[in-house]
Amino acid sequence: AKVRVKEKLLKWLATPTFVLLGIILGAVIGALTACFGDISDRLSAIRDANPLYFIPALAIGGAAIVFAYKKWGRWTERGMDQVFAVGLNKESDFPLVSIPMAAVSTWLTQLFGGSAGREGAAMQIGSALSYNISKKLPFENAAHVMLVTGLAAGFAGIFQAPMAATAFALEVLLVGHLELGALLPAAAAAFTACKVSSMLGFHKFSVDLSSLLDASGFSASIFTNEGALDGKFLVKLALMGVLFGIVGGGFAKLLGLSQNFFAKKFPNNIKRIAIMGVGISALLLVFFQGRYAGLGTNLLDLSFGINATGDSAGIANASAAGTADLIGNVAGYDWILKFALTILTLSAGFIGGAVTPLFAIGASFGIFIASMFGTPVALAAALGFAAVFASASNTLWAPILIAGEIFGFNCLPAFFIVCTVAYICNGGQSIYKQKKIRIKI
Amino acid sequence: AKVRVKEKLLKWLATPTFVLLGIILGAVIGALTACFGDISDRLSAIRDANPLYFIPALAIGGAAIVFAYKKWGRWTERGMDQVFAVGLNKESDFPLVSIPMAAVSTWLTQLFGGSAGREGAAMQIGSALSYNISKKLPFENAAHVMLVTGLAAGFAGIFQAPMAATAFALEVLLVGHLELGALLPAAAAAFTACKVSSMLGFHKFSVDLSSLLDASGFSASIFTNEGALDGKFLVKLALMGVLFGIVGGGFAKLLGLSQNFFAKKFPNNIKRIAIMGVGISALLLVFFQGRYAGLGTNLLDLSFGINATGDSAGIANASAAGTADLIGNVAGYDWILKFALTILTLSAGFIGGAVTPLFAIGASFGIFIASMFGTPVALAAALGFAAVFASASNTLWAPILIAGEIFGFNCLPAFFIVCTVAYICNGGQSIYKQKKIRIKI
Incomplete structure (x- = not known):
């Protein structure tokens, strides 16, 4: 009887404890990722x-x-691979030294211009911390709940988009109706991490899409009443979603093929990264002195007309300049070159993640197809930003929510449509190739 | 080889066919539900x-x-029960006569003042039609995909909230990562049904929440940057979510208990509805001549200060009048009386659904607790509207999305927080007691 009382008590205490830990971890991870x-x-x-x-x-x-x-690394897998390995119980060790390792190697990748993201490192920072704490907890499924919680905090700290972070952590790692246990701790951690990251003054990438659209003579208020939306416009959005799905699914597919190809061609890790590094350097310099180096935020700034200071004045100026300038800023080949160089960078063995480059690829591809559909370029860029992320990462809710959190919520129905279509039209591909965790929480 | 080619062809044709049928069905179901x-x-x-x-x-x-x-009914289960019975293969017959039956019996319930919704009938209209068409299709899982598609169209036609309709149809019927096959057809049907229902001039319940909040000196723009949200305010939202979760979960639990109790007490269906009908009539009249009769839209109108014509001028007037008037319109006991009378009405055997009454219960409960948390009443009412629906129906994405579709998208983060918390704090209850469908699509 004593054992059963203890069991019941543990069951009742689990969620409140996870939520409390989520808040504490969210604060720490928010500060670290900032x-x-x-x-x-x-x-x-x-x-x-x-x-x-x-x-x-x-x-x-x-x-x-x-x-x-x-x-110094005592483990074999890196980035999100490590998170999946631990989540799937293939590994039980997720040493804390992976936090500085992930951070420093992402910094090196960025400093020398590899075309890669950084959310992978942020999520590894979060989950390394949360997983090690979970080992001390007496609750069932503590490891999985805390892994998701740490991922959410890492994503929220780096993008300051806590709703998307919560959804992404759940969607990317788990399969099935498993969110019940992890949803609340993940949300608590994500909102706390976002708050702390913002308090520390870390810059959030965001765009006042409504103002940009107003300036181009397109009112976002048309999305307020979906029943009044033009049927032709809905079809256009769906067709754009198909194209975004092909680009994102194609990215995930080609990344996998390329990683396998170069891993076989250069079995030695150091040789591979060194030889490919030389080639990527050359390409990065040939193609306009580093236009495709790093995260790709330069392409995002160009896509949305944000000036060097990154402030709203820049946005306002861009709006005033109208849409023609935006098209001039982003070239038709930008998306494909960023696409290729990101795949090469990640295949060489550089780390950090693919999400921010995917945002840049999606936004510049959106601008590329905007005239074909006759939509405002800023809208097409924002739709591509979200929907290419959706199809490449094989997630649905996170892209819809991050679109709202970055571009404002006024155009949500448009994001819903393109992300839904892109998610389905990605050919079942994902940049996260690992099987998702099927354990019931 | 010929068989395999045919199989492959069928697999490729399935989704486009489902989407096309979704659009056609969406148009028909949108018109019917309007x-x-x-x-x-x-x-x-x-x-x-x-x-x-x-x-x-x-x-x-x-x-x-x-x-x-x-x-005239050749089946045993009604409303959503029928949909689940077919979905779970307990029944294979879903006769089209259930369409007029569901409609007429909901009309009778409304005319005579039973406190019930009507979305159950709308969803039955949609799914009866779509299920019978699925029988003619050669595709695997056609029945489940089309059931979800019909549900989505019915919900979208009656609420003109196509995103919520898509999510609701998937969340309520299916378990696990099953949306892949049904997501796109359901979304296509939902957007079409919403469009047709709107074109036919059917009135959509919607509230310009931002204006109401502006009038009470609270700016919805605070939600644009979640990192800047006050920590205390986030905690308040979470605590409100707990209360909404208890109310919604309590509704689902008590509805189940009450249905069982009265089914045992009066095994004869006709006797039960007649005897209880007399009692409910008396209560409905005693409590202010029908204040709790019907859908509960009167309580919603009072909650958001909408005048009898239901136009935006009414909203503007209410805003000008400020929040004090809103509190005066809705009494502290309104939510509990609507709560009790809805449970009694549905236990007696009246049909139609519980969703609109839940909106009314949530909104008036929100107003009841608004002063406790010091939030604007219009915000508290809107949060309750969505979160009590979330916890009573055990769904997450549909309530968040319907909040955006009815109140505008500006406050989405607040809805995300209260719905997430309410969804988790509902004690695992649901007004849909049936097991969800676990078949892989």
């Missing part, structure tokens, strides 16, 4: 100021990353 | 104009419903 992100921003700015100093040394940065992982 | 809803609105208005003529006859209306079902 620092991590801020330093990564500074290093990117240094590289952008002197591309010819840093981009040629990409191979050396890459070799240093692999060397460091071999020397 | 007519159904419009007549139900007119009957409610007739009852409201002469409550003393109609409410006393509730028992007779109820007896007529049960008699008709016994005479």
Whole structure:
């Protein structure tokens, strides 16, 4: 009887404890990811100021990353692979040293101009911390709940988009109706991490899409009453969703093929990253002195007409300048070159993630097809931003929510339509190739 | 080889066919639900104009419903029960006569003042049609995909909220990651049904929440940047979510208990509805001549200060009048009396659904607790509207989306928080007691 009382007590205490830990972890992870992100921003700015100093040394940065992982890393998998390995019980060890390792190697990738994201590192920082704490907890499924919680906090800290972070952590890792246990702790961690990251002054990428659309003579208020939406416009959105789905699904498919191809071609990790690094450096420099280096936020800024200071004045100016300038800023080949260089960078063994480059690919591809559909470029760019992320990551709710959190919520029905269609039209591909966790929480 | 080619062809053709059928069905179901809803609105208005003529006859209306079902209905289960029975393969027959039956019996319930919704009938209209068409299709899982598609169209036609309709149809019927096959057809049907229902001039219940909040000195723009949200305010929202969860979960739990209790007490269906009908009539008249009769849209109008014509001028006037008037319109006991009378009405055997009454219960409960948390009443009412629906129906995405579709998208993060918390804090209850369908699509 004593055992059963204890069991019942544990069951009742689980969720409140997870939520409390989520808040504490959210604060810590929010602070860590804000620092991590801020330093990564500074290093990117240094590289952008002197591309010819840093981009040629990409191979050396890459070799240093692999060397460091071999020397100090006691594990075999990196980035989200490590998270899945732990979640699927293939590994039980997720050493805390992976936090500085993920951060530093992402910084090196950014400093030397590899075309990669950084949310992978942020999510690894979050989940490494939360997983190690879960080991001390007496609750059932503590490891899975806390892994999801840490992922959500990491994503929320780096993008300051807590709703998307909650959905993404659940969608990417779990399969089935498993969210019941992890939903609330993940949401608590995500909102706390976003708050702390924002309080520390870490810059959030956001765009006042309504103002941009107003300036181009297109009112976002048409989405307020979906029944009044033009049928032709709905069909256009669906067709754009198909194209975004093909681009995102194609990215995921080609990334997998490319990773396998180069892993076979250069079985030695250090050789692979060094040789490919030299080639990627050359391509990055040939293609406009680093236009496709790093996260791709430069392409996002160009897509939405944000000036160098990144403030709203920049947005206002862009709006005033109208849409023609926006098209001039982003070239028709931008999306495909960013696409190719990101796949090469990640296949070489650089880490950080693919999400921010996917945002940039989606936005510039959106601009590329905007005239075909006769939609305002800012709208097409924002739709591509969200829907290419949806189809490449094989998630639905996170892209819809991040669109709202970055572009404002006024156009939500448009994002809903393109993301839904893109999610279905991705050919079942995902940049996260691992099986999802099927354990009941 | 010929068989395999045919199989492959069928697999490729399935989704496009489902989507095309979704659009056609969406148009038909949108038109049907608009007519159904419009007549139900007119009957409610007739009852409201002469409550003393109609409410006393509730028992007779109820007896007529049960008699008709016994005479012309060849099936045993009604409303959403029928949908689940077919979906779970407990029944293979879903006769089209259930469309007029569901419509007429909901009309009778409304005319005589039973406190019930009508979305159950709308969803039955949609799914009866779509299920019978699915029988002619050669595709795997056609029955489940088409059931979800019909449900989505019915919900979208009656509420003109296509995103919520898509999510609701998937969440309520299916379990697990099954949406892949049904998501796109359901979305296509929902957007089409919403469009047709709107084109036919069927009135959509919607509230310009931002204006109401502006009038009370609270700016919805605070939700644009979640990192800047006050921590105390986030905690308040979470606590409100807990209360909404208890109310919604309590509703679902008590509805189940009450249905079982009265089914045992009065095993004869006709006797049960007649005897209880007399009692409910008396209560409906005692409590302010029908204030709790019907859908509960009167309480919603009072909650959001909408005048009798239901136009935006009414909203503007209410805003100008400020929040104090809103509190005066809705009494502290309104939510609990609507709660009790809805449970009694549905336990007696009246049909139509529980969703609109749940909206009214949630909104008036929100107003009841608004002062406790110091939030604007209009915000508290809107949050309750969505979150009590979330916890009573055990769905997450549909309530968040319907909040955006009815109140505008500006406050989405607030709805996300209260619905997430309410969804988890409902004690695992649901007004849909049936097991969900676990078949892989």
